[in-house]
Amino acid sequence: MENKNQDPKIVAFVCxxxxxxxxxxxxxxxxxxxxxxxxxxxxxxxxxxPVFIIKAFEKGADGVLVSxxxxxxxxxxxxxxxxxxxxxxxHKLLDYLGIDESRxxxxxxxxxxxxxxxxxxxxxTNKVKAxxxxxxxxxxxxxxxxxx
Amino acid sequence: xxxxxxVAKELLTSGKVxxxxxxxxxxxxxxxxPFIAQKPEDVDKFVINNFILNNLAVYLTxxxxxxxxxxxxxxxxxxxxxxxxxxxxxxxxxxxxxVIGINCNGVTKDFDIDFNSENIAGKCLNCDVRTPKLCDSxxxxxxxxxxxxxxxxxxxxxxxxxxxxxxxxxxxxxxNKCIKCYACRQACPLCYCEQCIVDKSIPRWIESSATxxxxxxxxxxxxxxxxxxxxxxxxxERACPMDIPxxxxxxxxxxxxxxxxxxxxxxxxxxxTLVGSYDLKDNExxxx
Numbered sequence: 001m002e003n004k005n006q007d008p009k010i011v012a013f014v015c016x017x018x019x020x021x022x023x024x025x026x027x028x029x030x031x032x033x034x035x036x037x038x039x040x041x042x043x044x045x046x047x048x049x050p051v052f053i054i055k056a057f058e059k060g061a062d063g064v065l066v067s068x069x070x071x072x073x074x075x076x077x078x079x080x081x082x083x084x085x086x087x088x089x090x091h092k093l094l095d096y097l098g099i100d101e102s103r104x105x106x107x108x109x110x111x112x113x114x115x116x117x118x119x120x121x122x123x124x125t126n127k128v129k130a131x132x133x134x135x136x137x138x139x140x141x142x143x144x145x146x147x148x
Numbered sequence: 149x150x151x152x153x154x155v156a157k158e159l160l161t162s163g164k165v166x167x168x169x170x171x172x173x174x175x176x177x178x179x180x181x182p183f184i185a186q187k188p189e190d191v192d193k194f195v196i197n198n199f200i201l202n203n204l205a206v207y208l209t210x211x212x213x214x215x216x217x218x219x220x221x222x223x224x225x226x227x228x229x230x231x232x233x234x235x236x237x238x239x240x241x242x243x244x245x246x247v248i249g250i251n252c253n254g255v256t257k258d259f260d261i262d263f264n265s266e267n268i269a270g271k272c273l274n275c276d277v278r279t280p281k282l283c284d285s286x287x288x289x290x291x292x293x294x295x296x297x298x299x300x301x302x303x304x305x306x307x308x309x310x311x312x313x314x315x316x317x318x319x320x321x322x323x324n325k326c327i328k329c330y331a332c333r334q335a336c337p338l339c340y341c342e343q344c345i346v347d348k349s350i351p352r353w354i355e356s357s358a359t360x361x362x363x364x365x366x367x368x369x370x371x372x373x374x375x376x377x378x379x380x381x382x383x384x385e386r387a388c389p390m391d392i393p394x395x396x397x398x399x400x401x402x403x404x405x406x407x408x409x410x411x412x413x414x415x416x417x418x419x420x421t422l423v424g425s426y427d428l429k430d431n432e433x434x435x436x
Binding site for chain 1: 369430
């Protein structure tokens with residue numbers, strides 16, 4: 001059997017004001033997108049602590065999508081700028097530790113971009129499907145380490 | 149040698165400070181430990197040599213010390229950087245402390261053998277702050293320090309050259325050694341949170357037992373929380389009883405901060421912190 005992940009688990013951390021509203025627009029516009037994504041709504045991308053992303057991978061997510069307002073559109077003026085700076089450091093750290101960067105996707109989706117949201121989710125879902133399940137992080141769990 | 153004692157004694161007798169944090173001899177004739185002198189006569193025990201390893205800036209944010217009022221602290225160049233970072237992050241006030249800077253001639257890697265070119269801490273090899281940038285008084289004289297190879301930088305380059313799979317295996321093996329004693333956190337002058345994220349139990353963000361997964365998450369998050377803040381005193385790595393090469397992470401993060409933002413931690417107490425500020429022109433190539 002091929003190592004294809006037919007039903008990947010994707011966790012999306014999105015901001016309330018742009019991407020979540022954009023997803024809502026996709027819904028009210030009757031646009032279809034792949035159902036693998038589990039949305040978690042937060043007040044702002046600035047609230048997305050990198051520990052959330054780690055936790056998602058720990059709990060067996062195959063991909064994590066992080067999305068919020070375009071630069072300049074933040075409801076709280078600067079939340080996404082702060083988030084962007086954090087992500088720069090974070091995604092480089094993940095890469096250095098050998099975690100596949102392509103399993104973590106960042107994008108800006110505004111409240112009016114229902115179509116873009118659909119495209120982003122579909123493209124990312126297909127990418128993660130093609131990559132297969134991500135078990136590396138989840139599987140390092142059960143063993144206790146007894147030293148000495 | 150008398151210099152530090154004179155300065156410290158002067159500060160205590162004149163009442164400018166209520167305590168001086170310094171180093172005294174301990175155990176064999178080389179080993180030193182931190183000591184808080186509150187009486188002028190205590191100062192006679194102070195020593196300055198190549199074996200003063202601890203970063204005393206770590207005590208400045210401790211409640212037991214801050215309740216003493218104004219304190220003086222002996223600081224090597226790297227420790228002074230930590231103090232600068234603490235001031236920058238509003239943890240201490242410049243006027244509440246008196247920094248006794250020392251002209252540093254390098255510190256040892258191992259307490260129990262003589263200080264020489266084989267036994268010099270890696271951080272001292274390319275040190276640019278042998279005379280502290282932040283100090284109220286300065287003691288000691290600069291001398292030549294032994295040169296050596298920067299092995300940690302070589303290790304970082306070695307890790308970078310591996311592919312993602314090998315890097316994962318490498319760090320998984322290293323982090324597996326972790327026993328979650330949190331010595332790295334306690335030794336770090338910048339890990340001053342009253343409640344660390346790893347101690348939060350509702351919700352439990354990082355598994356607190358020493359499982360492989362919890363170890364990986366802890367070391368990852370610890371490194372990330374020091375991104376753009378670590379000043380490279382390397383106390384975490386020295387404190388680690390399991391010899392996990394933590395500087396590989398900390399130094400890599402500092403290198404990223406330098407490459408991406410041209411930012412050096414602990415150099416300017418008036419500058420905004422790296423993650424507490426932003427620039428409209430920050431790189432967003434990776435965001436679609």
